[in-house]
Amino acid sequence: DQQVKQNSPSLSVQEGRISILNCDYTNSMFDYFLWYKKYPAEGPTFLISISSIKDKNEDGRFTVFLNKSAKHLSLHIVPSQPGDSAVYFCAATWGGGKLIFGQGTELSVKP
Amino acid sequence: DTEVTQTPKHLVMGMTNKKSLKCEQHMGHRAMYWYKQKAKKPPELMFVYSYEKLSINESVPSRFSPECPNSSLLNLHLHALQPEDSALYLCASSHAGTSGDEQFFGPGTRLTVL
Numbered sequence: 001d002q003q004v005k006q007n008s009p010s011l012s013v014q015e016g017r018i019s020i021l022n023c024d025y026t027n028s029m030f031d032y033f034l035w036y037k038k039y040p041a042e043g044p045t046f047l048i049s050i051s052s053i054k055d056k057n058e059d060g061r062f063t064v065f066l067n068k069s070a071k072h073l074s075l076h077i078v079p080s081q082p083g084d085s086a087v088y089f090c091a092a093t094w095g096g097g098k099l100i101f102g103q104g105t106e107l108s109v110k111p
Numbered sequence: 112d113t114e115v116t117q118t119p120k121h122l123v124m125g126m127t128n129k130k131s132l133k134c135e136q137h138m139g140h141r142a143m144y145w146y147k148q149k150a151k152k153p154p155e156l157m158f159v160y161s162y163e164k165l166s167i168n169e170s171v172p173s174r175f176s177p178e179c180p181n182s183s184l185l186n187l188h189l190h191a192l193q194p195e196d197s198a199l200y201l202c203a204s205s206h207a208g209t210s211g212d213e214q215f216f217g218p219g220t221r222l223t224v225l
Contacts, residue, residue: 032211043115043201043216044154051211089153097142097208098167101153 003027004092006102015111019077023090023102026071030092034099035064035075038087047088048075080109115217117202123223126192132220134185134202140215142208143185145177146201148219154201160185161208192224 005024013019023033031052036044050057050064050073057064063076077084090102115136124130134143142161146154159167160179174196176188185202199219205212 034211034213036216041218043203043218046213046215049211049213093210095210096167097144097159097161097205097210097212097214098156099154099214101155103153 001026002103003030004090004100004102006088006090006105008105009103010106010108012108012110013080015082015109016079019075019080019084019107019109021075021077021088021090021105021107023073023075024071025073025092027092027094028071029094031094032092033064033066033073034091034093035062036089036091036101037084038089038104044089077107080107082109082111085109115202115204115215117200117217117220119220120218121221121223123225124189124192125225126194128192129188129190131189132187132200132202132222134187134204134217135183136204136215137183138204138215139182140204140206141182142205142212143179144203144205144214145185145187146203146216148199148201150198158187159208166208189222192222194224197222197224 034049035047038044048062066073087104091099145157148154158177163179178186201219202217203214205214
């Protein structure tokens, strides 16, 4: 049973435009949500997180939105840059350090 | 130093071999993790050590044996593995192992079991 789902395996965006990556979850006990970026042959790199008591967190070009009633979160990247091309994982955690990852979305930002 | 290092980068082993994967961090983190990632799949948690004690074991087969000799080191001992155990093994660390802690990942060890 997939508790964290990323339904879009890939996304292609033009440089300078907005990238929106989506994530859905089923477990209402999750208390933090995190986004990681992964390049080939590297480990995942933390991008941004949000507590379940908030609905928005912003860090530079990255903003995460949380809609608890819909059990949905999204990562917005504005403006998108070619260097943002990577696989993005949504992850969730509760009560400790156990991270549950979604399947990932491969973002391609074209110049 | 915000780096998690893992050795070796690549490992090929037979089903009767015994080998170990090593992970090291010098960020003063007190929680360390092993994840397994198969191709085109997300990382899956295997073990969590918190303050050098095993706190989570995700029902991993006993042919995988973790060890935390001190707060900076984490090992994964491998014995009698199966070809389906071939995967990328990722180590991570975080400040204290609580919810919302940013986990820092190493580059992984690519394991192939023949």
